[in-house]
Amino acid sequence: SSAEMLPTGQYFDEAGIFTIGMGTSATWMQQGWEHVIRCSVNYDFVASEMGRMIEEMGITKIAIMKDQHEAGLSFASAFVDLAGDHGIEVIAEESCELDDTDLSSQVAKLIAAKPQAILISMTANDCGYFVKQVRQHGYTGLLFDKESFYADLVDIAGVENSDYILFANPYVTYNSLDECDIEVMYDFLEKYLDAYGEMPRTEIGYRAWDALMVIWEATKLAGSNDTAAMLAVVPQIKLEGLGGTMDYSGGDGEPYHDVSRFLLLKGTNISWDKWFHEGGYDEYKAETGNEY
Numbered sequence: 001s002s003a004e005m006l007p008t009g010q011y012f013d014e015a016g017i018f019t020i021g022m023g024t025s026a027t028w029m030q031q032g033w034e035h036v037i038r039c040s041v042n043y044d045f046v047a048s049e050m051g052r053m054i055e056e057m058g059i060t061k062i063a064i065m066k067d068q069h070e071a072g073l074s075f076a077s078a079f080v081d082l083a084g085d086h087g088i089e090v091i092a093e094e095s096c097e098l099d100d101t102d103l104s105s106q107v108a109k110l111i112a113a114k115p116q117a118i119l120i121s122m123t124a125n126d127c128g129y130f131v132k133q134v135r136q137h138g139y140t141g142l143l144f145d146k147e148s149f150y151a152d153l154v155d156i157a158g159v160e161n162s163d164y165i166l167f168a169n170p171y172v173t174y175n176s177l178d179e180c181d182i183e184v185m186y187d188f189l190e191k192y193l194d195a196y197g198e199m200p201r202t203e204i205g206y207r208a209w210d211a212l213m214v215i216w217e218a219t220k221l222a223g224s225n226d227t228a229a230m231l232a233v234v235p236q237i238k239l240e241g242l243g244g245t246m247d248y249s250g251g252d253g254e255p256y257h258d259v260s261r262f263l264l265l266k267g268t269n270i271s272w273d274k275w276f277h278e279g280g281y282d283e284y285k286a287e288t289g290n291e292y
Contacts, residue, residue: 001123002028002071009033018227020214022207024147025074029253035227037234037253039211041170041243043071043146047078049168049259050144053272054117055086057281059142059292063092063115065106065130069123075146076121091115098124107134116292117142120165128156135161140288148172149264152201164284165264170243170256171206172269174199179268184240210241214255 002023012019013033020037021028026044029036054062062083066076080090092113094106107130110118118134120127120143131143131153145167154162171185176199180186188209192200200206215230217237222229237248237255246255261272263280275281285291 001069002074003069005036006031006070009036012036016227018215018218018230020211022204022211023071025071026078027070027074035231037214037248037255039214039241039246039255040207041256041259042254043075044078045254045257046146046168046259047075048082049261050079050119050146051082051086051088053166053168053261054088054144057142057276057292059116060087061089061091061114061116062119062144063110063113063117064090064094064119064121065103065110065134066093066095066121067098067100067123067126068095069098072121072123072146076119079119079121079146096122096126096130098126100126101129103130103133104137106130107137107139110134111137111139115141117144119144119146121146123147125153125156128153131157131165132161141290142166142284142292148203148262148269150202151175151199154264154267159267162267163265166262166272167264168259168261169203170241170259171203172262173201173203175268185242188242206242210243210246210255213239213241214246 002025005021005023005028009028013035019035020039022040024040024043026042029038064076066072083090092110094110096103143165145165148167148169149165150173174180177189180189217239218230218233219225221233221236234248235251239246243256248255262269263272263275
């Protein structure tokens with residue numbers, strides 16, 4: 001994770017070990033480590049996409065709930081920095097520790113600020129507790145999440161409380177194989193189901209698989225598993241990962257540069273684009289009585 005990569009990355013780099021980090025914070029990839037690359041998405045890219053999505057929905061006043069994890073802090077900071085470019089005002093911010101379970105005080109303050117929507121920048125089970133409690137306190141509005149609100153979090157919050165969570169991400173979790181129509185992801189899910197007897201509950205398995213595929217591709221291109229040889233061919237790596245095309249040709253060690261927009265509704269992740277452009281936003285407003 002990002003919290004682990006930030007303090008340990010320098011030691012892998014100094015030891016000359018070819019290292020692939022799975023965390024999503026921008027911070028640890030800005031340290032100049034020559035032996036470290038990423039296999040997941042940089043959430044600074046996601047923050048920009050989130051800003052565009054919120055702007056397109058006509059929302060101008062946002063409240064932020066974050067935790068103290070490196071990835072949560074980094075994403076919240078990146079979003080605040082770019083919010084003004086999209087005509088968005090951050091009117092309130094609250095935070096918690098990762099192991100906090102009672103978030104009623106933060107929830108009350110955020111709701112009292114009367115935001116048009118709430119942005120969640122949280123990284124663990126605390127996110128599920130927040131969604132459950134903000135709904136129990138009567139908030140029926142949109143919740144924008146820095147990452148996918150995966151199945152384990154839905155279990156904590158409850159399906160009935162998890163509607164209208166919006167996010168931009170390379171991939172999502174699925175309830176069953178039938179929900180997936182992406183060939184490379186379907187093949188992975190079949191293998192995972194055969195091995196573990198259940199569908200992935202988080203996206204961590206996706207990142208680990210992508211990391212292995214990058215290592216495999218690097219050894220093939222380099223013709224060996226020598227660190228220097230593998231690092232030399234990284235800019236040549238371009239393959240289909242579980243979240244789309246992984247392209248390292250930019251030379252920055254970042255594979256994913258595009259993300260898709262999703263919406264969680266009735267326990268299933270659906271396309272935001274289809275929902276938004278086919279009347280889903282208007283249906284949501286009619287259902288909840290909310291202006292946004």
